[in-house]
Amino acid sequence: MKRKQPPGIVIATLLLLSSFIVFPVQATGTFDWSKPRPSTYRTFSETIGNASTDGEAAVGIGVTIGEYVEDSPSHDYNDYLGLKVSVSANTRRGIDYAFQYPAHGFQWLEVSNPTGITGDDDGVWIDLSVEAGFSVLYYGVEYDKIWVCSNGFVSFTSECTDANPQTIPSNNTPNAIIAPFWRNLKPNLGDSITYGKEIFGGHDSHCYFVVSWNNVPDANGNPQTFQLLIEIPYKAGTYEGEK
Amino acid sequence: MFTFEIPNLKNWKTAFLLSMIVPVSLLVTFKLTGIIKEPITPETITLDPVNWEFNRSNKYVHIDDKLNVTYIIDGLRADMYVVLGVYVSNSLARYGHDYLTMAIMMNLTATSPNCFVEGVYITFSRDSKPSLIDWVHTYFDFANLSFRGVSEGWTSGEGYKMAYVRLAGVDHPDLAYFKATAEWSLLTPNSQTHQTELVYEITYYNGSAYMKLIQPFNLKLIGKGS
Numbered sequence: 137m138k139r140k141q142p143p144g145i146v147i148a149t150l151l152l153l154s155s156f157i158v159f160p161v162q163a164t165g166t167f168d169w170s171k172p173r174p175s176t177y178r179t180f181s182e183t184i185g186n187a188s189t190d191g192e193a194a195v196g197i198g199v200t201i202g203e204y205v206e207d208s209p210s211h212d213y214n215d216y217l218g219l220k221v222s223v224s225a226n227t228r229r230g231i232d233y234a235f236q237y238p239a240h241g242f243q244w245l246e247v248s249n250p251t252g253i254t255g256d257d258d259g260v261w262i263d264l265s266v267e268a269g270f271s272v273l274y275y276g277v278e279y280d281k282i283w284v285c286s287n288g289f290v291s292f293t294s295e296c297t298d299a300n301p302q303t304i305p306s307n308n309t310p311n312a313i314i315a316p317f318w319r320n321l322k323p324n325l326g327d328s329i330t331y332g333k334e335i336f337g338g339h340d341s342h343c344y345f346v347v348s349w350n351n352v353p354d355a356n357g358n359p360q361t362f363q364l365l366i367e368i369p370y371k372a373g374t375y376e377g378e379k
Numbered sequence: 380m381f382t383f384e385i386p387n388l389k390n391w392k393t394a395f396l397l398s399m400i401v402p403v404s405l406l407v408t409f410k411l412t413g414i415i416k417e418p419i420t421p422e423t424i425t426l427d428p429v430n431w432e433f434n435r436s437n438k439y440v441h442i443d444d445k446l447n448v449t450y451i452i453d454g455l456r457a458d459m460y461v462v463l464g465v466y467v468s469n470s471l472a473r474y475g476h477d478y479l480t481m482a483i484m485m486n487l488t489a490t491s492p493n494c495f496v497e498g499v500y501i502t503f504s505r506d507s508k509p510s511l512i513d514w515v516h517t518y519f520d521f522a523n524l525s526f527r528g529v530s531e532g533w534t535s536g537e538g539y540k541m542a543y544v545r546l547a548g549v550d551h552p553d554l555a556y557f558k559a560t561a562e563w564s565l566l567t568p569n570s571q572t573h574q575t576e577l578v579y580e581i582t583y584y585n586g587s588a589y590m591k592l593i594q595p596f597n598l599k600l601i602g603k604g605s
Contacts, residue, residue, distance in 0.1 A: 177439045181471060202472025209443040210464025210480040210560050211518060218472030 164319075164358075169201065173215075178204045185222070193227040247346050250330035254323050257297040259285040262331065264345065272366060274312060284331050284347055286323050289315035290364065299355075317362045320355040327351035327359065421497075421582055421589035426450060428576070428595040431463065435477065435569040435600050440466040442479075448594055454494035454585035460484040461577065461596050464560075468569065478564040479600065482518075487581060489553035496548040496555040497582040497589060499524060503542040504576040506534040509566040512542035512575075518560035519544075523552035535566075551584075565600065572602040 167184040185198025202218030205211075253260060263281050265271055271280040272292065279292035287299045294310035299320035302308060323329045331347040345366040351359040429446050444463040449456070464480035467473075487496050503512045512532040524546040532542025548555060565573055577596040582589060 177441070177465075179439075179471065200471050202470050203439070203467055205439075205465055205467065207441070208464050208480060209441075209462050210482040211515070212482075218467070218470055220472045220474070 167199070169199075174204050174206065176206055180204065193225065195225045196222070197224075198222040247330060247332035247348070250332040250346075250348070253284065253286050253329040253331075255286065256322055256324040257286060257299060258323070259283055259295065259297050261295065270345075274314075277312070279312070282345075283310070284329070285310070286329055286352075287321050288317040288319050288349060288360075288362075289313050290347060314364060316364050317349065317360060319360065321349065321352045321360060322355065323349075323352050325353045325357075327353075421591040423591045423593060424452070425593040426595075428597050429461075430597045430599070431461070432599045432601055433463070433466065433479070435468075435565075435572075435603055436466060437468050437569055437603070439468060442466055446596060450592065450594070451490070452585075452590075452592070454489060454491050455496075455581075455583050455590075455592070456488040456490050457581055457592060457594075458486040459579050459594050461598075463598075473564050476564050476566055477569055478562050480560065480562050481577075481598075482558065482560050483577070483579075484558045485556070485579060485581070487555040487583070489583070491586060493584070493586040495551035495553055495584050496523070497551075497584055498527070498548055499544075499546045499555070499557055500580040500582075501544045501557075501559070502578050502580070503532055503561075503563075504578070505539040505541075507574045508571050509533075509535050510573055510575075511562075511564040511566065513562045513564065514542070514544070515560040515562065518558070520556075520558040521546060522554070522556040523549050524555050524557055525549050563598075563600075567602075570602045570604055572605050573600040574598070 165186070167186075169182070169184050171180070180201040180203070182201045183198050184201070185196065187194065187196035187198075189195075198221075200220040200222070202220060204215065204217050206215045207213045208216060251260075261281055261283055265280040271278050272282070274292055277292075281292070283291045283293075283295055285291065285297055287297060289310065290313065291310040292312040294312070296310035298310065301315065301318040304313070304315075305311075321329075327350050329347070329349050329352060331345070333345050347364040349360060349362050351361050354360050426448065429448060431444065431446055433440075433442065433444075442463045442465060446461040446463070448459045450459070451457075460482070462482040462484070464482060466477065466479050468477045469475050470478055483501060485499065487499075489495055510533070514529060514531060516529075526545070527547050528543065528545040530541070530543055532540050542561070544557075544559060546557060563573075563575070565571070567573070575598055577598060579592075579594040579596075581592040581594075583592070584590070
């Protein structure tokens, strides 16, 4: 005869199990900053960003708007805006992450003959050595193929279409990833995800493997636009850059 | 049944002699036929350094100074430039530090047959005070050269890491061009004087021998009140 489980024990078991499951909290937002373009040198003493804590962890992001330099002789007499980008994450367990980098802004790059991904939870393996003529050294391991996933990440090892961002590092796939915006994205509902190799600028100095998520709707229907660039520093050989 | 044969002493002697003679013969053959290339030990020509000084400021300065060296020698014309761009004081994007921007350029032309550009190596020496050298990667531009290495650099109280760019000529070019933009961030108050040596090192083949041309640029930022 099958014994009926007392409800209290079932609930307690479920509560115990749930304490081992981590549900990632997602938050998205946009900071807008705009100013009339100056006609001469100007400093901006402004920082945009946000910080949040729930008592267990604190995260912060920020962009410091530095100086606007006009007609810089060392930048082909172009203007530039100096930016500092900051990201930090701290938990009670003392796992601290921080990233800051002086940046010169970002230019969206269009690939002339891109290939696309259109399916939901879709992806494709790309043989970099064939299609782009190079391999990538990533955390000390050389990879010659890359998995481009519709859900906002690429992986050098994992054919994975997981739509939910996970803790990094993790034994779970995907691994060896670059995740510019890991979300449940729906290219089947509109616009495009494209990838390809392109040479930009004069001569042969700026060659990139480019993956573009252009106005791809997320699960809430909000269009998301971002781009991943992997620079190919020269046509053949090994890149010995150290940064 | 297992048997163990005592080796013939004469055969061992032959094998030993062959193991010596064969590799030595191969080595001599490869060297004579040029299969094993001798390491290149170019003759070095070091040009007089170009000195540039600038008084540190607590304001933004649009400098636009151009340093230019043209050197013509049997087989090569080298046009080497440094453009000192802007001096930015108290940059919020650089954690409140001052920085100097500069463009580094060169045009190399082989002027006689059989001459070609072998490679280019650009370095910054250790600064006299703590600082950083960053390359603005989006401004790298070159023709008939390929990257062999690039690194940002720093000087601190504890050590020094050299900033450099190394390039190699592609298919023995008789024309080569390189341009880059670098930023020198000064991690000291503007009363402190900084000094570094930017060195252009060009290796080329003049038709009969490899040569190395070295052009130093001494860059000095003089502290206020120094």
